[in-house]
Amino acid sequence: xxxxxxKLRKLAKDLILIEKKxxxxxxxxxxxxxxxxxxxxxxxxxxxNDS
Amino acid sequence: xxxxxxxxxxxxxxxxxxxxxxSTDKKKNTTILYALNGVGKTNLLNAILWCLHxxxxxxxxxxxxxxxxxxKRRGRKSYHVTxxxxxxxxxxxxxxxxxxxxxxxxxxxxxxxxxxxxxSSADLFINSIIPKDMAGYFIxxxxxxxxxxxxxxxxxxxxSIRDILGFKVAEKTLEDLSKxxxxxxxxxxxxxxxxxxxxxxxxxxxxxxxxxxxxKTLTETQSSLETYEDRFNYVEKQLGTSSSAVVDQLISLRxxxxxxxxxxxxxxxxxxxxxxxxIREYSWVAFAYLLSNEALDFIDESELKGRIPAxxxxxxxxxxxxxxxxxxxxxxxxESEAFKKINSLLKEAADPExxxxxxxxxxxxxxxxxxxxQARERIEENFKDVREAQDxxxxxxxxxxxISDKILNLDDEKIRxxxxxxxxxxxxxxxxxxxxxxxxxxxEDLLKRKKDLEGxxxxxxxxxPRAKILKSKIDLIEKxxxxxxxxxxxxxxxxxxxxAQKIDSFLDKYLRQDYRVSIxxxxxxxxxxxxxxxxxxxxGQGAILxxxxxxxxxxxxxxxxxxxxxxxxxxxxxxxxxxxPFSKLDPKYAPNVAKELPNLVDQLIVLMYQxxxxxxxxxxxxxxxxxxxxxxxxxxxxxxxxxxxxxxxFFGRSVPVTKYDCxxxxxxxxxxxxxx
Numbered sequence: 148x149x150x151x152x153x154k155l156r157k158l159a160k161d162l163i164l165i166e167k168k169x170x171x172x173x174x175x176x177x178x179x180x181x182x183x184x185x186x187x188x189x190x191x192x193x194x195x196n197d198s
Numbered sequence: 199x200x201x202x203x204x205x206x207x208x209x210x211x212x213x214x215x216x217x218x219x220x221s222t223d224k225k226k227n228t229t230i231l232y233a234l235n236g237v238g239k240t241n242l243l244n245a246i247l248w249c250l251h252x253x254x255x256x257x258x259x260x261x262x263x264x265x266x267x268x269x270k271r272r273g274r275k276s277y278h279v280t281x282x283x284x285x286x287x288x289x290x291x292x293x294x295x296x297x298x299x300x301x302x303x304x305x306x307x308x309x310x311x312x313x314x315x316x317x318s319s320a321d322l323f324i325n326s327i328i329p330k331d332m333a334g335y336f337i338x339x340x341x342x343x344x345x346x347x348x349x350x351x352x353x354x355x356x357x358s359i360r361d362i363l364g365f366k367v368a369e370k371t372l373e374d375l376s377k378x379x380x381x382x383x384x385x386x387x388x389x390x391x392x393x394x395x396x397x398x399x400x401x402x403x404x405x406x407x408x409x410x411x412x413x414k415t416l417t418e419t420q421s422s423l424e425t426y427e428d429r430f431n432y433v434e435k436q437l438g439t440s441s442s443a444v445v446d447q448l449i450s451l452r453x454x455x456x457x458x459x460x461x462x463x464x465x466x467x468x469x470x471x472x473x474x475x476x477i478r479e480y481s482w483v484a485f486a487y488l489l490s491n492e493a494l495d496f497i498d499e500s501e502l503k504g505r506i507p508a509x510x511x512x513x514x515x516x517x518x519x520x521x522x523x524x525x526x527x528x529x530x531x532x533e534s535e536a537f538k539k540i541n542s543l544l545k546e547a548a549d550p551e552x553x554x555x556x557x558x559x560x561x562x563x564x565x566x567x568x569x570x571x572q573a574r575e576r577i578e579e580n581f582k583d584v585r586e587a588q589d590x591x592x593x594x595x596x597x598x599x600x601i602s603d604k605i606l607n608l609d610d611e612k613i614r615x616x617x618x619x620x621x622x623x624x625x626x627x628x629x630x631x632x633x634x635x636x637x638x639x640x641x642e643d644l645l646k647r648k649k650d651l652e653g654x655x656x657x658x659x660x661x662x663p664r665a666k667i668l669k670s671k672i673d674l675i676e677k678x679x680x681x682x683x684x685x686x687x688x689x690x691x692x693x694x695x696x697x698a699q700k701i702d703s704f705l706d707k708y709l710r711q712d713y714r715v716s717i718x719x720x721x722x723x724x725x726x727x728x729x730x731x732x733x734x735x736x737x738g739q740g741a742i743l744x745x746x747x748x749x750x751x752x753x754x755x756x757x758x759x760x761x762x763x764x765x766x767x768x769x770x771x772x773x774x775x776x777x778x779p780f781s782k783l784d785p786k787y788a789p790n791v792a793k794e795l796p797n798l799v800d801q802l803i804v805l806m807y808q809x810x811x812x813x814x815x816x817x818x819x820x821x822x823x824x825x826x827x828x829x830x831x832x833x834x835x836x837x838x839x840x841x842x843x844x845x846x847x848f849f850g851r852s853v854p855v856t857k858y859d860c861x862x863x864x865x866x867x868x869x870x871x872x873x874x
Contacts, residue, residue: 150677158674159681160764166371167767171330172252172321184378191671 150194158190199327199772200801201246202282202289208269209277210241211832213864218242220773220803221825222284228795228802228823230815231867232846233830234855238865239805240339243777247337249279249294251330252302255339265297268862275299282307285327290316292324328772331366335751337775351732352425352722355747359697359721362751363689364758364767368682375682379675382668389664398655399672405648409641416637417720423630424718430623432730437605437616439729445605445613452601459594466587473580480573483566490566497560512547515540685765693754694719700750707794708742708749708787715746723747741782745791749798756799773801780806780814788812796823808846827870829853833860848872 162183169179205217220229233239244258254261265277275298282291288306291313295301304320305313316323328336335358360366383403387396437449514525518540522530530537605617661669694717701715701723713733716724725733725743733743758769774795780788792814796802802823806814818824829846831854838858845852848870 150674155677155681156764159678162375162678163367163371163682163765166374167367168319168322170367170370171325180374180378183374187378187671187674191667191674194674195667195670 154190158186161186200284201773202284204246205280206242206245207278208266208274209245209279210264210266211238211865212241213266213268213862216867218828218867219826220801223825226823226825227800228804228818229826230824231803231805231828231830232808233805234832234844235807237830237832239777243337243339243775243805245279246281246775247333249281249292250324250328251333252294253330255334257339268864328770329364329767331361332755332770335362335748336770336772338748339777340779352718352724354722356721358751359693360690362755362769363693364769365686367767368686368765372679372682375675375679379672382671386665386668389662389668391662395655395658395661395665395669398651402648402651405644405651409644409648412637412641412644416634416641419630419633419637421718421720421722423627423634426623426626426630428716430620430627433616433620433623435730437613437620440613442610445608448601448605452598455594455597459591462587462590462594466584466591469580469584469587473584476577476580480569480577483569483573486566487570490563494560494563497556510543510547512544512549515543515547682765689766694721696754697721697750700753701746704746704749708745708791741784742787752798771800773803774799775803777805778807779804780812783812785812788814789817792817793821828867829855829870830865831868832856833862833864833866834858835860835863
């Protein structure tokens with residue numbers, strides 16, 4: 148499934164942000180993987196709809 | 199970030215409140231804190247680190263036992279540290295408490311002195327000023343400076359560089375993505391009835407792991423190769439500077455033989471590649487040679503002989519028969535005698551199409567016959583050249599072995615030992631080069647096979663809708679992993695040149711001598727003297743490498759403060775808090791380092807025991823860089839007895855730094871004043 152470079156870049160940035168919030172301590176670590184999974188689901192759906 | 203002050207309360211050796219105001223003057227940006235060993239230098243450094251990030255340095259012993267012993271005895275349950283600092287023209291206060299009260303608060307201090315709490319993501323805010331993964335390099339307890347040296351004298355600074363480049367969060371993101379991807383692969387097994395896709399995904403996962411492991415081994419192998427080559431060059435140089443005329447002559451002969459060997463080896467490679475070209479160009483000629491002879495004989499001697507060239511054209515005969523009229527105008531009636539005669543000519547009449555095809559065949563076959571001697575000549579010439587090059591290589595190698603044997607038999611122990619080492623290194627280099635080639639091929643093969651599997655996965659039809667969704671998620675994760683890891687690889691590649699440039703610049707500033715630092719592609723560094731000999735980093739002279747390395751890291755972090763990257767954490771501009779930095783440094787380098795360190799950062803805080811004749815304080819003072827000085831005085835409740843009273847000397851006055859018969863055991867902080 149093709150994905151625009153800008154969308155991929157944004158996904159990378161958002162995933163890093165989730166990790167950053169957990170790594171630098173402002174958010175509980177246990178939520179990190181859950182949030183990442185949700186974001187991947189969301190973007191995956193968006194790509195499917197776009198195509 | 200500029201630290202204005204720190205207040206420690208009941209933190210380790212500090213009973214009650216002790217405060218220090220650091221120098222914030224731009225020129226006189228250095229504060230020195232003097233303390234005897236074991237009195238509280240590392241405690242103070244850790245108080246600052248803990249206040250910022252809630253963690254301690256590796257050298258901080260018993261981190262769970264932080265509450266001051268006397269405070270505990272008096273029923274106190276908590277310890278506190280308050281840091282006051284400036285950032286972007288704003289003043290902030292961090293208050294952190296530990297023990298029974300576990301608290302962390304950051305306040306913005308307004309101009310009228312009111313404190314407003316930074317409630318939203320205080321941790322993130324502090325980390326945006328000085329990320330915790332970089333803090334240890336700025337607030338440096340010296341533990342990291344006892345660099346781990348491998349057996350070749352190299353020190354890996356890759357982890358530190360990655361920290362300073364802000365890799366940590368991205369690396370953790372990649373770890374998490376890998377976990378999520380593997381979970382999805384497991385889930386895929388439930389929805390992939392034929393198991394075709396999940397089996398392919400399992401195999402791709404194995405390939406992924408193998409590719410990662412092979413790349414790691416390749417990097418390590420390349421690094422070993424670089425260190426062997428580095429050492430080899432040093433040994434060669436040593437042999438080349440021998441004072442013996444015999445050795446010089448042998449080395450010179452070997453050098454010439456090596457030059458010839460290299461050029462012959464290059465020529466052999468070119469000849470071998472030309473051989474392939476020739477075989478491609480002429481192999482058909484060789485195979486077709488006998489065939490062409492027979493075919494030409496067949497064409498010339500066959501039953502077609504006599505028909506070619508025939509005196510009349512088949513088309514003419516057919517036209518006469520069709521029109522039933524001769525070219526002279528006579529009627530040629532069917533079944534007539536003339537008709538039968540003309541009809542019989544069809545057997546011998548020349549067919550222009552057949553003639554054309556035969557002429558083409560003859561022309562190609564003639565070409566084969568003509569090319570054959572030329573092919574033979576060129577291929578034989580190539581084979582001859584290859585043999586000659588191989589013979590010359592073998593003879594040059596023999597010549598070099600003989601030279602080596604002669605050197606090994608010389609009556610000079612040092613030369614013999616260098617030659618032995620040279621031969622060992624040569625073999626190691628050869629073996630390692632082969633390993634690098636093997637690993638490179640292996641990785642290429644793994645990547646190709648993985649790509650094939652991915653292609654197979656794409657071609658699978660009849661997947662359930664759920665399996666399709668899971669597959670698209672795996673693909674998405676792989677793409678984002680590539681996006682992130684690509685940026686990390688590029689940044690690490692780019693920093694190699696920058697690190698070399700920084701190191702050169704600090705070498706010049708600190709040593710002002712002809713030293714060099716060798717850096718491998720996987721960021722291992724080695725201090726070498728002018729002859730390329732590694733300087734043992736454990737020695738006093740080697741301590742300089744720690745300064746060069748830390749200074750380079752801090753300088754890189756500073757330049758990356760404004761980095762705009764979605765993937766990497768930006769660098770930091772923070773004070774350098776250095777614990778006992780000069781203790782292992784050779785006194786002859788100390789003044790240079792002391793003079794240059796304040797230029798590296800906006801604020802320098804040095805914790806040290808005493809000058810020990812290294813002229814650190816005096817150099818800083820005379821350069822106009824020393825802003826404030828404090829000393830830690832240890833108050834002891836016990837009697838003095840025969841114990842020696844330790845003193846420090848400031849402005850010609852001797853000051854005791856241990857006091858006995860005090861009410862309680864504690865460490866107090868006192869400012870050094872010229873007129874006190």
